[in-house]
Amino acid sequence: MRPPLPPFTHATATQKVRAAEDAWNSQNPQQVALAYTPDSVWRNRDEFLQGRAQIEAFLARKWATEQSYKLVKELWCFQGNRIAVRFAYEWHNTQGQWFRSYGNENWEFEENGLMRWRLASINDLSITEATRKLHWHGPRRPEGHPTLTELAL
Numbered sequence: 001m002r003p004p005l006p007p008f009t010h011a012t013a014t015q016k017v018r019a020a021e022d023a024w025n026s027q028n029p030q031q032v033a034l035a036y037t038p039d040s041v042w043r044n045r046d047e048f049l050q051g052r053a054q055i056e057a058f059l060a061r062k063w064a065t066e067q068s069y070k071l072v073k074e075l076w077c078f079q080g081n082r083i084a085v086r087f088a089y090e091w092h093n094t095q096g097q098w099f100r101s102y103g104n105e106n107w108e109f110e111e112n113g114l115m116r117w118r119l120a121s122i123n124d125l126s127i128t129e130a131t132r133k134l135h136w137h138g139p140r141r142p143e144g145h146p147t148l149t150e151l152a153l
Contacts, residue, residue, distance in 0.1 A: 001112050001113055001115035002034075002035060002074065002112060002114050004016055004113065005111065005112070005113045006080060006081035006109050006111065006145060007080045007081060008078045008079075008080070010078070013075055013078035014075050014081050016083060016113075016131075017073050017074070017075045017083065017085050018073070020035065020073060021072065021073040021141065022139070022140050022141075023035060023073045024073075024091075025061075025070065025140060025141065026070050026139045027063045027069060027090055027139070029055070029056040029057075029059035029060045029063070029116060030050055030056060030057070032056075032057070032059055033050075033055045033056045034059065034123075035115055036052060036055055036114060036115045036116070036118070037057040037110055037114045037115065038051060038052055038116065038117075040052065040055065040114075040115060040116055040118065041116070041118070042054075042055065042058075042117075042119075043118070043119045043120065044120045044122070045108075045120065048070070048137075049110050049143055053134050054101065054119070056139075065073075065094065066089075066091035066093070067091060067092050067094065068090075068136070069091045069094055070089060070090050070091070070134035070136065070141075071087060071089035071126065071134075072087060072088055072089070072134060072141060072145075072147065072148050072151075072153075073085045073086075073087040073105075074086050074087065074148045074149065076080050081108060081109045081111075082106065082108050082109070082111075083106075083107045083109075084104065084107070084147065085104070085105050085107070086102075086103070086105075087102070087103055087105065087148070088100055088101065088103075088134070088148055088153045089101050089134070090127070090132050090133070090134045092129075095103055095129070097126060098126070098127045098128060098131075099124045099126055099127060100124075100127050101122050101123065101124045101125075102122070102123050102131075102153070103120055103121050103122035103123065104120070105118060105119065105120045106118070106119040108125070110127045114121075114152075119127075123142060131149055133146075133151050133153065134151075
């Protein structure tokens with residue numbers, strides 16, 4: 001069981017989104033993969049993955065290149081066992097170039113609260129360090145940090 005469980009309310013969908021944000025900001029591929037069914041199906045940009053082993057390998061590769069990663073997710077809508085989110089994250093590559101990546105995700109969950117399907121569409125924007133908007137210490141975005149809406153992202 002991975003609460004909150006579907007069918008989602010606004011409160012439980014918001015809670016699920018924040019839990020996903022916190023997990024991804026941990027940058028721990030094994031921890032993140034446990035939120036997905038063992039045979040979960042992903043589309044991430046132009047990559048198609050299936051199963052926790054592929055998810056873990058993808059995330060390890062992602063966070064090896066996307067350094068100083070900071071992510072904010074925001075609930076877009078929900079119904080039954082589905083949630084749609086929008087997100088933005090900032091990171092720099094190994095050469096020090098900063099990026100802001102924007103996107104949308106569609107999620108579908110099993111009755112036990114594990115995600116069985118994740119579809120992500122993502123675009124990258126080259127930014128300077130001075131134009132970054134996602135600043136905090138540690139893996140978890142602090143309460144009171146501006147949301148994507150408040151940041152106009």
